[in-house]
Amino acid sequence: xxxxxxxxxxxxxxxxxxxxxxxxxxxxxxxxxxxxxxxxxxxxxxxxxxxxxxxxxxxxxxxxxxxxxxxxxxxxxxxxxxxxxxxxxxxxxxxxxxxxxxxxxxxxxxxxxxxxxxxxxxxxxxxxxxxxxxxxxxxxxxxxxxxxxxxxxxxxxxxxxxxxxxxxxxxxxxxxxxxxxxxxxxxxxxxxxxxxxxxxxxxxxxxxxxxxxxxxxxxxxxxxxxxxxxxxxxxxxxxxxxxxxxxxxxxxxxxxxxxxxxxxxxxxxxxxxxxxxxxxxxxxxxxxxxxxxxxxxxxxxxxxxxxxxxxxxxxxxxxxxxxxxxxxxxxxxxxxxxxxxxxxxxxxxxxxxxxxxxxxxxxxxxxxxxxxxxxxxxxxxxxxxxxxx
Numbered sequence: 001x002x003x004x005x006x007x008x009x010x011x012x013x014x015x016x017x018x019x020x021x022x023x024x025x026x027x028x029x030x031x032x033x034x035x036x037x038x039x040x041x042x043x044x045x046x047x048x049x050x051x052x053x054x055x056x057x058x059x060x061x062x063x064x065x066x067x068x069x070x071x072x073x074x075x076x077x078x079x080x081x082x083x084x085x086x087x088x089x090x091x092x093x094x095x096x097x098x099x100x101x102x103x104x105x106x107x108x109x110x111x112x113x114x115x116x117x118x119x120x121x122x123x124x125x126x127x128x129x130x131x132x133x134x135x136x137x138x139x140x141x142x143x144x145x146x147x148x149x150x151x152x153x154x155x156x157x158x159x160x161x162x163x164x165x166x167x168x169x170x171x172x173x174x175x176x177x178x179x180x181x182x183x184x185x186x187x188x189x190x191x192x193x194x195x196x197x198x199x200x201x202x203x204x205x206x207x208x209x210x211x212x213x214x215x216x217x218x219x220x221x222x223x224x225x226x227x228x229x230x231x232x233x234x235x236x237x238x239x240x241x242x243x244x245x246x247x248x249x250x251x252x253x254x255x256x257x258x259x260x261x262x263x264x265x266x267x268x269x270x271x272x273x274x275x276x277x278x279x280x281x282x283x284x285x286x287x288x289x290x291x292x293x294x295x296x297x298x299x300x301x302x303x304x305x306x307x308x309x310x311x312x313x314x315x316x317x318x319x320x321x322x323x324x325x326x327x328x329x330x331x332x333x334x335x336x337x338x339x340x341x342x343x344x345x346x347x348x349x350x351x352x353x354x355x356x357x358x359x360x361x362x363x364x365x366x367x368x369x370x371x372x373x374x375x376x377x378x379x380x381x382x383x384x385x386x387x388x389x
Contacts, residue, residue, distance in 0.1 A: 034061040036180030038096065038139070041165055043157075044147030047189045051154035053147030057097050057139060058167055062177045064134035067108065069170040072126045072142055077158025083126075085115035087152045089143040090128050098139045102131060134169070157186045198252065202259075202385040205246040207361060212244035215308045215361045216321065229364050229381075237370045238298040246310065247349060248359040253387035256352040260345035260384045263327035265335035267303050267366075269375030276368060276377050277337035278326035279304040287339075288346050291323035297367040303327070306363045307348055313359025316349040324365060327381065345384065 037059045044053040056072050064070065070090065085104045090113055093100040105112035108129045118125040126144065134140060145154035167180040208223045221241045222230050229243045251257050266275035279302025281292030286304065294304060308321035319325065328343040329336030336343070349360050364381075 034178045036061060036167055036169070036178045039167055039180045039182040041182045041184050043184060045157070046185060046187055048157055048160045048186055050157050051145070051147065052157055053152075054142075054144040054155060056142045056144070056165070056167065056182065058180055058182070059096070059137060059139050060092075060134050060169055060178055061136065062169070063136040064130055064169045064177060065171055066131070066133045067172040068130055068133065068177070069168075069172075069174065070128040070130065070134075070140060070142060071166075071168040071170065072144065073166040073168070074125075074155065075163050075165065077161075077163065079156045079158075080153060083117045083145075083153045085117075087145055087154075088115045088117070088126060088128065090130070091141040091143075092130070092134050092138045094135075094138060096139045097141050160186050160188055162186075196252065198387070198389050200249075200251045200253070200257075200385065200387050202247075202249045202383075204383065205248065207244035207246055209243065212242055212361070212363060215244065215310075216242060216306065216363045219365075231366060234366075234368060237368055237372070238301065240297045240365060240367050242363050242365045244361050244363050246359055246361050247383065248313070248357060249349070249385055250356045250358070251387040252354045253389045254354065255388035256350065256354065257385060257387040258347050258350040260386070261305070261327060261348040261362075262330050262343075262345040262382050262384075264329075264380045264382065265331040266329060266337055267377040267379050268335055269373075269377050272373065272375050273334075274373050274375055274377075275335065275337050276366070276372060277302050278329070279324065279365075279367070280326075280338065281324060286324060286326055288326045288328035288343050291319045291325050293322065294324040294365065299369075301367045301369040301372070303364075303366050305348075305365065308361045308363070310359040310361055313357060314351065314355060316351050316355070316358045317360050318347050318349065321363070330382075345382075348383075 039058040042055040088104060091098040091101045102113040105114055108114040108131050110131055112131050114129050116127045146152040147154060162183055162185050165182050169177045171177055204226050206224045206226050209221050219240050219242045221243045224243045224245050231241055249257060266277060268275045279294055279300060280286045281294045282296055282300055283292050286292035304324040304326055306321050306324045307317035309315050309317050328346045329341050330343060331341045333341045335341060351358060
C-alpha cells in the first residue's frame with residue numbers, strides 16, 4: 001500500500017510542476033512585435049549611383065505613443081552626405097497616403113517632430129520622434145531627401161540589385177512595437193535614342209478671285225493656279241486688278257525659316273523691249289524694302305505685291321497687308337524699272353522657330369496707264385525658302 005501512495009504522489013508532483021511551468025510561461029510577455037502593413041518605398045530615381053528621394057509609406061498596426069520612434073533603416077550600399085532633420089518630413093493620418101504633416105524641428109515638443117540621423121559609409125539609420133503620437137492603423141509617410149542636387153541632402157543609390165529596407169516603430173523606451181520590410185530595385189536606366197531628320201515642306205497654292213477679295217479689297221482679276229497668275233487682257237486703264245496665291249511652309253528647323261521673293265525682270269514684252277514698271281505707291285516711297293500705301297490707281301500705275309496672314313496660319317508676313325512693296329528685281333538695269341537691277345531678294349515670310357503649316361496669302365496687284373504700249377507682258381516670280389537648323 002505505501003508503494004502505491006508513493007507512486008501516485010510522484011505523478012501528482014510531476015503534473016503539478018508541469019502546470020506551474022505553463023502558468024509561469026503564460027505570464028511572460030511576448031517580445032515579438034506586430035507586423036506593419038502596406039509597406040512601400042517609392043524612389044525618384046532607381047539608377048545606380050544616382051541621388052534619389054525616398055518616400056516610405058506603411059500602415060502602423062499598433063499605436064505609437066508620445067515620444068515614440070519611427071525608424072527607417074537602409075541596408076549597406078546606400079550612402080548619404082550629412083543629413084539632418086531638415087532633410088526629412090513625416091506625415092500620418094487615416095488616409096493612404098497620409099497628408100497631415102508633423103513639423104520637423106531641431107528638438108521635439110508637443111507639436112514638433114525631430115530626427116536623429118546616424119550615417120555611415122553604407123548605412124543610414126533615421127529615427128523620428130512623433131510629438132503627438134500615431135494612432136493604431138494610421139498610415140505613416142516618411143520623405144527623405146528631395147531627389148535633386150542642392151536643397152535637401154539626398155541618399156545615393158548603391159550598385160544594381162534588390163535591397164530590403166527595415167521599418168520599425170518603437171515606444172519611448174526604444175522597445176519595438178511593430179516591424180516591417182519594404183524592397184527596392186536599383187536598376188540601370190534604359191537608353192533610348194532616335195534621330196529626327198530635318199524636314200521642310202513648301203507649297204504655292206491657287207486662290208480664287210473671290211477669296212483674294214476677302215483677304216484684301218474687292219477688285220477685278222483672275223483665279224490663280226499654283227504656277228501662274230493669268231491676268232489676261234486688261235479691260236481698262238488706271239484701274240486696279242489683282243490675283244492671289246497662298247504660300248504654306250512647315251519645318252522643324254530649330255531657328256525657323258525665311259522665304260525671300262524676287263522677280264527676274266519687270267513685267268516685260270521682250271518682242272518690243274518694253275516694261276510695265278514696278279509701282280512706287282501713293283507717295284512715291286515704295287521700293288523692294290520699303291512699304292507704302294497704294295490705294296489710287298490713276299497716276300500710280302505699275303506692279304507690286306502685299307502679304308496677308310491666313311487665319312490659323314501664323315503671323316509670318318514681313319509687313320502689313322494694307323501696304324505694298326515692289327518685287328526685288330534681280331535682272332539687268334534695262335529689265336528692271338524704276339531704278340537699277342541686281343536688287344537683293346527680300347524676305348516676305350519668316351519665323352525664328354519651327355513651324356507647322358505657316359500660311360500667308362500673296363496679292364499681286366497691277367494698274368497700267370493709258371500710255372502703256374500695247375503688248376504681251378510677263379515675268380517670273382521666284383520664292384526661295386531657307387530653313388535654319
